Amino acid sequence: xxxxxxxxxxxxxxxxxxxxxxxxxHVPEHAQxxxxxxxxxxxxxxxxxxxxxIWMGQFYNPxxxxxxxxxxxxxxxxxxxxxxxxxxxxAANAMLLTAxxxxxxxxxxxxxxxxxxxxxxxxxxxxxxxxxxIFTGSALKWDQExxxxxxxxxxxxxxxxxxxxxxxxxxxxxxxxxTRLYIAHVSVLPVLLFVVFAVHALLIKLQGLAPxxxxxxxxxxxxxxxxxxxxxxxxxxxxxxxxxxxGLGIMVFLAIAVPAQLGPAPVEGIEVTKPWWMFLxxxxxxxxxxxxxxxxxxxxxxxxxxxxxxxxRSPYLHPARRKGVLIAYGLLALLxxGLGIYSKIAPGxxxxxx
Amino acid sequence: xxxxxLQPLVLLLISSLLLSTGLALAHGGAEETEMDPKLLVEQxxxxxxxxxxxxxxxxxxxxxxxxxxxxxQVNLELVQAATxxxxxxxxxxxxxxxxxxxxxxxxxxxxxxxxxxxxxLYIAMITAxxxxxxxxxxxxxxxxSATH
Ligand code: HEM
Numbered sequence: 001x002x003x004x005x006x007x008x009x010x011x012x013x014x015x016x017x018x019x020x021x022x023x024x025x026h027v028p029e030h031a032q033x034x035x036x037x038x039x040x041x042x043x044x045x046x047x048x049x050x051x052x053x054i055w056m057g058q059f060y061n062p063x064x065x066x067x068x069x070x071x072x073x074x075x076x077x078x079x080x081x082x083x084x085x086x087x088x089x090x091a092a093n094a095m096l097l098t099a100x101x102x103x104x105x106x107x108x109x110x111x112x113x114x115x116x117x118x119x120x121x122x123x124x125x126x127x128x129x130x131x132x133x134i135f136t137g138s139a140l141k142w143d144q145e146x147x148x149x150x151x152x153x154x155x156x157x158x159x160x161x162x163x164x165x166x167x168x169x170x171x172x173x174x175x176x177x178x179t180r181l182y183i184a185h186v187s188v189l190p191v192l193l194f195v196v197f198a199v200h201a202l203l204i205k206l207q208g209l210a211p212x213x214x215x216x217x218x219x220x221x222x223x224x225x226x227x228x229x230x231x232x233x234x235x236x237x238x239x240x241x242x243x244x245x246x247g248l249g250i251m252v253f254l255a256i257a258v259p260a261q262l263g264p265a266p267v268e269g270i271e272v273t274k275p276w277w278m279f280l281x282x283x284x285x286x287x288x289x290x291x292x293x294x295x296x297x298x299x300x301x302x303x304x305x306x307x308x309x310x311x312x313r314s315p316y317l318h319p320a321r322r323k324g325v326l327i328a329y330g331l332l333a334l335l336x337x338g339l340g341i342y343s344k345i346a347p348g349x350x351x352x353x354x
Numbered sequence: 355x356x357x358x359x360l361q362p363l364v365l366l367l368i369s370s371l372l373l374s375t376g377l378a379l380a381h382g383g384a385e386e387t388e389m390d391p392k393l394l395v396e397q398x399x400x401x402x403x404x405x406x407x408x409x410x411x412x413x414x415x416x417x418x419x420x421x422x423x424x425x426x427q428v429n430l431e432l433v434q435a436a437t438x439x440x441x442x443x444x445x446x447x448x449x450x451x452x453x454x455x456x457x458x459x460x461x462x463x464x465x466x467x468x469x470x471x472x473x474x475l476y477i478a479m480i481t482a483x484x485x486x487x488x489x490x491x492x493x494x495x496x497x498x499s500a501t502h
Contacts, residue, residue: 032496075467144400144404238496239493239496242489242492242493242496243489243493244489245485245486245488245489245492246485246486246489246490246493247489248482248485248489249482249483249484249485249486249487249488249489250482250486251482252478252479252481252482252485253479253482253483253486256469256471256475256478256479256482257469257471257479258469259467259469260467261467262467263404264399264400264403264404267393267396267397267399267400268393269389269393269397270397270400270401272400272401272404272405272408273404347405347407
C-alpha cells in the first residue's frame with residue numbers, strides 16, 4: 001500500500017467496508033497522462049451510453065411500423081428524451097473516437113508487444129463490438145439512412161451466404177429484422193462488450209501497463225505488475241475521472257447545441273444517404289467495387305490490425321526503433337482518412353440490388 | 355523467412371479483392387419490373403430532399419407515374435403540377451406538391467430536429483462548459499502537486 005494515510009470518520013468507515021484503499025496499488029508513473037487514460041475515458045463513454053440507452057428504451061418501440069414514430073416521441077415529448085438521445089449520439093461518437101485514439105497510443109508506444117499480444121487482440125474485438133453497436137444503433141432510427149444501412153445488412157447476408165444467415169430477414173418469420181437488430185443493440189453486443197472488456201482489464205491487471213517507451217531509446221517490453229512506483233491505480237482513476245469530466249462537459253454542450261438528426265421517413269428502393277463518418281472509408285471502396293468490397297475491405301482492415309503484434313516482434317518500444325511498422329500503419333490510417341474525406345465530398349452511388 | 359510467412363496472407367488479401375470485384379460485377383442488372391406509383395412518388399420526394407442533384411432521377415420517376423392512366427393512392431394532377439414546378443427548378447414547391455399528391459402533410463417529412471435555444475438550454479450549456487473547466491482545473495492542480 002502506498003500513502004496509506006490514516007483517515008477518520010466516514011471515509012474510514014466506508015473504506016473498511018468497500019476497500020477503496022486497496023486500489024492504491026502501484027502503477028507505472030506514465031499512467032497518469034492523457035495517453036494512458038484514453039481507455040478509461042472510452043469506458044466512461046460506454047457507461048453514459050448504457051444509462052442514456054436504458055432511458056430511451058422506455059420509449060422506443062422496435063417494430064418497423066412504429067419505430068420512427070416512437071423516436072419522434074422521444075425527441076418531442078418523452079421526459080428528457082431529446083437530451084438523452086443527443087447525449088447518446090455524442091457519447092457514441094466519443095466512444096469510437098477515444099477507442100481509436102487509445103489504439104493509436106498503444107500502437108505508437110509499442111504496448112502490444114510480448115506479453116501483451118493477446119490483449120491487443122482482445123482490443124481489436126472491443127473495436128469490432130463498438131462498431132457493431134454503432135451500426136445496429138444507426139439502423140434503429142428507421143429513417144432513410146437507417147433503412148439504407150439495414151438494406152446493406154441484408155445484402156451483406158446474401159454475399160456471405162450461409163454464414164450471413166443471422167443478418168438476413170429470412171432468418172425467422174416471427175420477428176422483423178429491425179427488432180432483432182434492436183436486441184443485438186441493447187443486449188447481445190453490450191453484454192459481449194462488457195465481458196470482453198473484463199478480460200481486457202484482467203490482462204492489464206495481471207501484466208501491468210507496458211513500460212514507458214520514451215524512458216530511453218533502448219527501452220524494452222516486459223511485465224510491470226508489482227513494480228514499485230510513486231503512482232497508484234487510485235491516482236490513475238482520478239486522472240481518468242477528470243479527463244472524462246472534460247469529455248462529459250463537451251458532450252453535454254454538443255447534445256444541446258448540435259442535436260442528432262432524424263432523416264425523412266424511409267422510402268424503399270433508393271440510395272440517397274451517406275453513412276456515419278466511421279463507415280465512410282469503406283463506403284468509398286463499396287462505391288468502386290460494389291457491395292462485396294464492403295465485406296472484404298472491412299475484413300482486410302481488421303486483419304491488418306490483428307497482425308500488428310505478429311509483424312513487429314522486436315522487444316524495443318521507442319518509436320525511433322520501430323519506424324517501419326509506424327510508417328506502414330500511419331499510411332494505412334492516412335489512406336482510410338483520405339477515403340473517408342473523398343466519400344464525404346464525392347456523389348453517392350447506388351450499390352444495392354434495389 | 356518472414357516474407358515467406360506473409361505470403362499466404364498477401365494471397366488471401368488479393369483473392370479477397372478479386373472475389374469482391376467479381377461479386378460486384380455479378381451484382382446489379384436487376385430486371386425492370388412495374389413499380390408501384392406511390393413508391394415512385396415517395397422515391398422522387400426522397401431524391402429531391404436528400405440529393406437534389408438527382409433531379410433527373412426524380413423527374414424520370416414522375417414521368418413514369420404520369421404515363422399510368424390511373425394510379426391508386428396518388429393524385430395525378432398534383433404530380434403533374436409538381437413536374438411543372440421541377441421544370442422551373444422549384445424544388446421545395448415540387449416536394450410540397452408531391453407530398454400533397456400522396457395525401458400527407460409536408461411537415462412529417464424531412465429532417466425533423468431543430469434547435470430552439472431558450473434560457474434554460476443556455477444555462478445548461480454554460481453548466482456543461484463549467485464541468486469542462488472544472489475537469490481542466492482539477493488536472494491543473496494535480497500536475498502542480500505532482501511537480502512539488
Ligand atoms: C473499445 C473499447 C476499449 C476500452 C474500453 C479499452 C480500455 C482499456 C484500458 C482502461 C486500458 C488501460 C490503459 C489505458 O487506458 O491506456 C487499456 C489498455 C490496453 N488496451 Fe484497450 N480498450 C479498448 C479498446 C482497445 C483497442 C481497440 C485496442 C487495440 C487494438 C486495445 C489494446 C490495449 C492494450 C494492448 C492495452 C495495454 C496497454 C499498455 O500496457 O500500455 N484496447 N485498454
